Amino acid sequence: MTQPAVVEAPRFSVERWGRTSVLAVSFAVALAVGFAFVPLLFSLNTTEKATSLLILVLLAVMWNALAGYGGLVSIGQQAFIGLGAYGTVWLCNHNWNPYRAMIVAALFCGAVAVGLSPVVLRFRGAQFAIGMWVIAEAAAILVSLDQSLGAGTGTSLIELNYYTPTQRQHYTYWLTFGITVFFLALLFVLLRSRVGSSLQAIRDDEEAAASVGVSVLRCKWILFVVAGVGCGAAGALTLANTLFIEPTSIFGVDWTAYMIFMVLVGGLGTFEGPIVGAIVLFVIQNEFGNNGVWYLVGLGGAAMAFALLAPRGVWGTLEERFGLRVMPVGYRLRRQS
C-alpha cells in the first residue's frame, strides 16, 4: 500500500475589509454628509423630493431586512406605516410637538410589533404574509371608525402650520435624513455582529441555520421589531412630507407593492440592493408617474420578472458576476500565495 501523496492545503486568510470596501464606506460616509446639506443648497421643491427619496430608501431597507434576511414576506407593513402616521396625528391632537410626536409614534409602532410578535412570528409563509395584511386591513377599519382621527375622510397635520413652510420642509428633511441614516447604520452594525452571521445563515437556508444552533425566532423577532419602528417612522414622515393622510391610502397595500418592487429590483438579501431599488423607483415615479395604469403594470411585471429570472436583483447579480463586495457586511476568503 502506497502512502497517499501529501498535498499541501492552500492557505486562506479571512478578510472583511478590502480596498473596495474601504473606498465604498468612505464614499458612503461622504455621501451621507453631503446629503445633510441638501436643504441649505437646494430649493424647497428639491428638498421635498429628497425627503420622499429617503423615505423610499427607509421603506426598502426595512422590507429587505424582513424578507431578505428574515425570510418574512409581509404584505402588511402598511399597518405600521399607517399607525406611525395616525399615531403622530393622535399625539398632536394631545398637544405634542409634531416632530417629537413622530419619533414617539414610531417607537409606539415598535411596541405594537413587540405585542404582535409572539403570535405572528409563529405563522409560516403565506399565513404570515396574509395574516399581516389582514392586521393592516383591521387597523385601517379601526382608524376609520375613530371620528377624532378624521374617520374615513382623512386628516391633516395642522400643527405643522406653526412653522413657516421653509422651516417645516427643512425640519422634516433633517428628521427623515437622521432616521434613514440611523437605520442604515443600525442594519450595518447588526449585519456585522454575531446576529448578522445568524441572519445571513437564515437568509441562505432557515432549516440548516436552525440545525447548527442559530436562534431563528430571536433573529426574526429583532428584524420584525426594527422593521416595525422603521415603517412607523416612514409613515409619520410621509405625513409630515405630504401633510394629509386618509386611511385607505396610508394603510393601502400599494405600499407593499412599492417595497417589493424596490427590494426585488435592487437585490433581495443584499445590503446595497434596496438603496439601488429605491433610487430606481424614485426615478420612475418622477419620470413616468403620470401614466398611472401602465406604470403600475410595469411595476408589477418587473417585480415578477425579477423574482423569477433574477432573484438577487440588479445589485446581487452584479455582486455575483464581478465578485464585488462593496459594503463590508460579510467575510471573504483570500487565497494566500
Next chain:
Amino acid sequence: MTWVNDVVQGILLGGVYALLACGLALMFGVMRIINLAHGDLAVVGAYLVLVVLDHANISPFLALVPVLPVMLIAGYGLQRIVLDRALRAGVLVPLLSTFGLSIVIQNILLEKFSPDVRSLGGQAGSIATGSWSVTNAISISQIGALIVVVAIAVLGGLQLFLSRTQAGRRMRATAQDPDTAELVGVDSRAVYARATALAVAIAAVAGLFLAIRSTFYPFAGPTQLIFAFEAVVIGGMTSLWGTLAGGMILGVAQTVGGQINTQYPVLAGHIVFLAVLALRAALGRQIS
C-alpha cells in the same frame, strides 16, 4: 329571530367564499403555495362573462360555458410559465411573483374596463332577486341557495375526481410526496399544471357568482383573496370540505358582526380569522 336570520344569511354568503377558497386550498394542498392573484383571477372570470354578454344576449350562467375552457388554459399557462419556475426558486418566490401578477392583472383590467363598479345581477333574471320566505323574519335568497348548491357540487366533484380517477390519485400522491410520486412514474409538473388549471377555472365560477350576487370592479380581487384565504385557514388549510365550513363560519361572522354595528362586518371576519390563526399557532407549539 333576526339572529337566526343573520346566521342563515351568513351561511348563504359562505357559499361564495367556499367557492373562492377551494381553488386556493387545492393549490396549497398540492404545491404548498398560495396564489396571491387568485382573487384577481376570479374577477377576470367575471369580466370575461361580461365580454361574452356584450356579444350575445344570453344568461350569464350560459355565458360561463365558453369562459371556463379559457380559464383552464390560462391556469395551465400560469403554472407552466410562472409557478413552475417560482416553485423551483424557493419558498418566497411564489408569493412575490403572484403578488406582482396580481398588480398586473388589476391594472390591465382597469385599462380595459374602466374603474366602474359592475354587476351581473340584472342580466341573471329573477333568480338574482327572488327569495323564499321561511318565516316572517327569515328568508332565503334563491341566488344564495344556488351558490351553496354549486359549492357543494364543485367540492363533491373535486372529491370524486381526487378519490376515483387515475389523475386524481396521481394528484394526491404528488401532494403527499412529489419525489416519491416521480419515482413511480408520475409527472409532477403535469399534475401541478392540472391542479392550477382546475383552481383557476373554479375561481371563474366563484367570480361569476360574486358578480351576480353583488358587484365587482378591477381592484375587487385582493379583498376576495383575503376572504378566500380566511376561509381556507378557518377550514384547516388543506381540507377541501373544510373550506365550505370555513367559508360559512366567515360568512356568519360577517353577518352577525354587521348586526352589531353596520361598520363591523369585515372587521368581525378578520378577528375570527386572526383568532383561529393564533389558536392554531399556539396549539402547534404545544404539540411540537
